Amino acid sequence: MSAELIDQPKGQALATLLLAHGAGAPMDSPFMNELAAALSARQVRVVRFEFPYMAARREDGRKRPPNPMPVLEKSMRELRAGLQGRVFLGGKSMGGRVASQLAAELGASGFVCFGYPFHPPGKPERTRIEHLQQISCPGLIVQGTRDPFGKPDEVATYPLDPALQLHWLESGEHDFRPLKSSGLTQQALIEEAAAVAAGFMAAASRR
Template sequence: MTDSPAPADPGETALQFDVDGAPVSALSGRPPGADATVVVAHGAGTGLEHPFLTGFTRALRDAGLATLRFNFPYREQGRRMPGRPAPAIAAWRAAVAAAEHLAAEAGSAGEPIWASGKSYGGRMASMAVAEGMPAAGLVFVGYPLHPPGKPDRPRDEHLIGLTLPMLFLQGTNDPFAIPNEQLADATARIGPNAALEWIEGGGHSFEVKGRKRPADEVGAGLAPAVAAFVRAHAER
């Protein structure tokens, strides 16, 4: 890992780590007393700098959790949309390794490392875990269960059989999870290790019709549920 220029948020440090020999950008932050890290990946059409993720990770740190958010390789290469899953899965493995290294440097070696992501970022995290990547748990911030309008093409087969804790945060108006019963059924089939929390009226970015809020505020509003889930499983 190498340092990068200072980020806009004074609570974070910019760094880079290698994915298959190429550097990707990341931002890390650790509040005093943190005993778990949440690694966060962006959605398909954005990057780590998106205000939603800025607000989300800042609120997680305010709740006492360390954070690491990073770019996928395609984003670093200037492309707008992802290609094959393999580079994203490799990026997830490298990001978790970076989080473990940062925790050890802070005197917290072996602390729980959680994998979280907005939409595509969360799905890639789950695919990495299904392929053997270690993680204390998964947090999905708007899971893309199927392409909009195509519930006959679900993306949940790799989730069945995973036994680590999983939290699904989902808007009831998210076109990637309509009908809602389909995601409820998927989490039921995963088993009791999966929890589903609906955000009433929320769209794919958790926007609620008739209630305009900045994206960083929307992201921050989801952090308490995530922190509570992480803490609950740390106590078991």
């Protein structure tokens, strides 16, 4: 497996999205594969990579906890430095948190979070929103309405920057998996997330 995976759209890309994985699954998990494919189908060039702890797990098969935040940030900084043109930072869950913290500093055109970890499940008092209270570049969070890391009624009480865009996926869990009774599918919600993200990047690129 290469250190990076690149999903190149057919024709001209509207932007490049440096896309980080979440805490527990690699860059080529089914979710990440489907999301990257849905984004590239909408003219987004997607560059996926793995943080050091996940790359080490790929080598020896041993599960590890995520690296400390400074290590995660260093990894994304290094990859961002090698990308040219219109670049957005993004990620699933933990990866989105890293992206949102670094986007402005690294001169990105914006950031996109897929399932943001507003707080650990069952611990709503431990919020991770300080840097989202005042953002200095365009930002989008796409969140399932059943996400235990942050549901609509909780997020509505947070003092988030009004410029931060939120899009709710009806019935979606943290991985955008809906209830069967909703009549929706995970694939449909991933496609919706990709469509919203591509639209956001196109609009931010016109600024």
